Amino acid sequence: MNHGTTAPALSVGMVGHAFMGAAHSHAWRTAPRFFDLPLRPVMSVVCGRDGARAADAAARLGWADSETDWRRLLERDDVDLVDICTPGDSHAEIAVAALEAGKHVLCEKPLANTVEEAERMSAAADKARAVGVRAMVGFAYRRVPAVTLARRLVEAGRIGEVRHVRAQYLQDWIADPEAPLSWRLEKDKAGSGALGDIGAHIIDLTQFITGERISSVSGHLRTFVDERPLALEHSGLSGTASTERGAVTVDDAAVFLATFTTGAVGVFEATRFATGRKNGIRIEINGARGSLAFDFEDMNVLEFYDAEEPAETAGFRRILVTEADHPYAAAWWPPGHGLGYEHAFTHQVVDLVTSLAQGEDPHPSFADGLQVQRVLAAVESSSDSRTWQEISA
Amino acid sequence: MNHGTTAPALSVGMVGHAFMGAAHSHAWRTAPRFFDLPLRPVMSVVCGRDGARAADAAARLGWADSETDWRRLLERDDVDLVDICTPGDSHAEIAVAALEAGKHVLCEKPLANTVEEAERMSAAADKARAVGVRAMVGFAYRRVPAVTLARRLVEAGRIGEVRHVRAQYLQDWIADPEAPLSWRLEKDKAGSGALGDIGAHIIDLTQFITGERISSVSGHLRTFVDERPLALEHSGLSGTASTERGAVTVDDAAVFLATFTTGAVGVFEATRFATGRKNGIRIEINGARGSLAFDFEDMNVLEFYDAEEPAETAGFRRILVTEADHPYAAAWWPPGHGLGYEHAFTHQVVDLVTSLAQGEDPHPSFADGLQVQRVLAAVESSSDSRTWQEISA
């Protein structure tokens, strides 16, 4: 075991250093300490528009250097991989440029703010792949061990043909009408609201677990609170509370019905107004031979119902996904010692680095990200037209 | 306390004696033993088409007499109230005739198989009311104490303005493709499948708890298994297994989005294919000030989140709805001694008898049942047209 210490280096440059930047930094730092990686991640440089903040982020998050222009980051020799943690409106430009510069790319979700951008990114990824440059989109929840186990059980046929998918992503952080505006509530930066921010996750997760794709949707978007107080940085004031208000230009909640390519029926709901639910990613899948259920608020557990069990002893079993046999678990602690949110990002780094070393495509690909983007667009379009919309292949 | 023993009699005639008939009989027998009723139910007569079976049912279920023709039952002087427990295709004819004969009516849900029938029934109920004859539709789940408590908390403003309604009725009894045909899978008898049989319940429950009405829907019906083995009575054979198959003419699952009159967004799912879920009536309602959650598979519990609680100690609380202060509970056992499925029917009798004695309209009314029928029809129509449908007022 080299524990990454003698393995070839993989130098990383990260763009953006907010919530996602912190999670990614922790992952790059932690992965080689618990997993025996074939490449040794080097945290070279972090990029942010404000120089002082970027330097501070470098110190705080553990990057050797900082930059203020992502274009300069792409020019650096000590960057083999660009990790994009900015809002969605900048993804396409940075990712395409990075791939063209021969840098591997890990891009946070959603892949882009529009289908058109996602198509350009996916095309760029295809082109880059031909010369050994890889691209991955950061749907990190795929690497929660319970989710990975769910995929494994479906793949092994344990629940049979999938009939029902029900998925909810429930938060409540803006249920209060006086919660201030943020970039996540502005369409030009965020692309959409609950739909793209959290709905994208449950689209990706259900397609990942089932191995199927959504083929048509009937959706409904809703904005419960149209106007909110400007945060201070918006109003240009400082030290004084703003009384100005700004328009919320994205959805607060998105609900949609879906059909899957192989016949399953789906029901989806993404909202920031589910009072009392904090990060409730709930997925239940019913198949002909069994069922699976997951709730991120109890993230170390996967529930599994095996319909082949005699009725006398059949029941949803609460699998504590911390056994050495479970995905990723052997690298961590003994059974029953649960993992947390950030571990999914660490596992994402592990899988990405492993794919790069083996010359394989990491998943989810930009094509996967594009497909999610198409579903998001179809939901929006369906909400406008009040009819079902097909997802183009 | 007269415990119904010296109270005036209320003579009951019941039509149908299968699953629902057993539940209703138990309720008529049990209500006066635990509740101090203003009228004393007398179980006069039960009606079934087959004379021997009807007589056996009378003995088994505790009715004094039996009939084979419901028209004769309407002519009897020892019948003040007609309790209709037959399949939906006969509801309209029996109920209208009974009301016209001056008998109070308790009619099992769904009120009817079509909107037209339900309209006739509702009109008959209106006419009867004018002469002091009452009609009630048997959405018994309203009287599960946890559900009644949910209504009480919404009414008291404890969850504020309702934003999200999510409701599922999950069963799995025909998930196996070899489960035989039954009248519940035939459109001419049952009207619809999962939609009308169990979807009707969650429509009524969510409207009851929120005090709001569904105003538009986008629905999708699905039949996963088109053909099933005939049960022996269908095939005309006896003592021999049938190899014949018959067509399933109703939906196996129904999903729909909904908007409510005052702006809430709803997501509904009713299915008989949710492997591992047996009678999973799950309702969650998110409001501006709090949330409520219920699951019939843990029916003595209501979960309540109070958003006015400080964040440090806020959380969904598991209210065991068995305290003397809780609906119906004082009549039964000490705290923590849970009730079962059939208690809801007993409570239905209690409320119905009380309304009759007080000369008030019991709820849910036939008008409520008609409105549910309109939602069911709109879901079907929406599934056909693949567009949203409005519910006429």
Place this chain on the structure above:
Amino acid sequence: MNHGTTAPALSVGMVGHAFMGAAHSHAWRTAPRFFDLPLRPVMSVVCGRDGARAADAAARLGWADSETDWRRLLERDDVDLVDICTPGDSHAEIAVAALEAGKHVLCEKPLANTVEEAERMSAAADKARAVGVRAMVGFAYRRVPAVTLARRLVEAGRIGEVRHVRAQYLQDWIADPEAPLSWRLEKDKAGSGALGDIGAHIIDLTQFITGERISSVSGHLRTFVDERPLALEHSGLSGTASTERGAVTVDDAAVFLATFTTGAVGVFEATRFATGRKNGIRIEINGARGSLAFDFEDMNVLEFYDAEEPAETAGFRRILVTEADHPYAAAWWPPGHGLGYEHAFTHQVVDLVTSLAQGEDPHPSFADGLQVQRVLAAVESSSDSRTWQEISA
């Protein structure tokens, strides 16, 4: 099927008509309506010291007649079985006399207030058995379907050799120091407090489920509140609140360690001071091949862990004990339609009547009740001596 209507009669006389009397009455009334009994229970007569109250109870609970002296009840020809629902201090006298009068006996738990009384009762039961007269003690929780299933799984070897038993009976109805005195808090009537009232249940349940007996104990009894306001009937006043206080002469809580005959280790706790727990009978049993867990506050569920399952998919499964294959369930409702507290009493009647018709001994026997009494006595004695006590065989 005769549904008990043409079966030979079994005439019942019940002594006592409070909480337990109501539960037993419901059971005698309900059992023949759902189960096909070999004997037809006839609710002949109820006995209570106060004539007016007894007559009222007869009307309310459905008994044909009432008596004020249990000795007269024993003389009646229309009493084949005496059902004893009085406080524990009168059990021995009534039960022994009833058995000697040739009446079958169903006696509420705990069997008696002292080992000596229980020994006399057990001896009387042995003598009566010789002439075909049967005795049963009413540990009704054995007949909660999930509990019966637990016994069945242990008997089938599904959890292997039992190593750990942990059992709690948690209530909180006197956690408030101002809750008034009741006969349950007075040693001369109740024998003991939490220990005998509810601790007796978990002793019986764990011995029943495991098929093993407790062989030694180390116990500790505690009275948290020594003095309480007299209830009005105690103080002799009426219509005025009492300011007098009386002494609590029993334990508020009892905890004890135990060893079982075949080597398992047990931990027991019975309390009326577990704030927030209403009727929390929790039993967990860990064996070499699996584990079982039960909580009465979710009484339709049995949790089962099968250690022979591969680690990847092993987990406690939540068995909803409502399938036709489950104990007692086929007589009631479809899967997922849960039962309540009083169903256990109905099942007790079913099993008792069946045993009587078949000339077999019903369980639990008076000998079983005596053994529980010995454990209770050993716990008390151990609490006094602060050493372990053996249970005599």
Place this chain on the structure above:
Amino acid sequence: MNHGTTAPALSVGMVGHAFMGAAHSHAWRTAPRFFDLPLRPVMSVVCGRDGARAADAAARLGWADSETDWRRLLERDDVDLVDICTPGDSHAEIAVAALEAGKHVLCEKPLANTVEEAERMSAAADKARAVGVRAMVGFAYRRVPAVTLARRLVEAGRIGEVRHVRAQYLQDWIADPEAPLSWRLEKDKAGSGALGDIGAHIIDLTQFITGERISSVSGHLRTFVDERPLALEHSGLSGTASTERGAVTVDDAAVFLATFTTGAVGVFEATRFATGRKNGIRIEINGARGSLAFDFEDMNVLEFYDAEEPAETAGFRRILVTEADHPYAAAWWPPGHGLGYEHAFTHQVVDLVTSLAQGEDPHPSFADGLQVQRVLAAVESSSDSRTWQEISA
């Protein structure tokens, strides 16, 4: 914010690099990245008996250097604090020497293998404190946010006077009789079995949360499997399975009753034979005004029952301990994004470093560790004598 980058250094030397060493290393590395520490931890040197393994551990776990003799580590100038992660038999010697050498000490639990050792350590800590050198014992579970919140609520009087403590630490890793011997099953290295290894945690946790101390115990130790296969390293063979067996010299399970100084009654159970329970630290505390419940297998949740709430809406609330107002949570992720096992160690570092910078005593102190040791000894002694044992003050 300096994020530890410009703060004065705190150089750490760690002894031992197995399971606990990995957890501590992660904590030292991670704490300054998420918390704004007043001292900057420097991971100077790790010590292990085998030079190659120690060097490998240094590389893998991120220590700058390695040593093979802990005495040399104490001599180094680049060690301000010694972090002891070895088995219990070496704690006393290393800790006392470190304190005498003027090094702060963080010592893993249990503090020692005997009361005598713990007394020496506590005396050494007292002496060191006088010259500003601090000692802390590593009961890390105190720093699980839900546990810290429990302490906070008790301290604020939210559950009132404590009446019941029930605590279980349930594991099953040696339930299989063929699981091999390890040092944890040998008395000379481990001191005791389940009692000291995991029982120590629930003793510390319940005393911490309640703010009370255990004053007397009645205990029972049990070894279910006396003999086990030697692991290969024991047998001296390599590459071949051993058929030799060795004696298990510690308890497999420990159960005990306890009284607390202020009158609460406790029931404790620690076992490695609770089939299906992996790391089930379950603590429930019932007080006069409320109750708390915690289960480490759902570690981000604290359950709280407030008895001052009206009965209608009272219930155990499931507090997801991830709000900014909750202990430690603001440094991590948004609400609902749960933490894992290792976070408790990171919080331990945060609190320790903060105490050191402020010149305050960190908790739990060596005196706290000594008191736990005395309870452990009393349980063992009680198990031998079969009588209650007092805990000396």
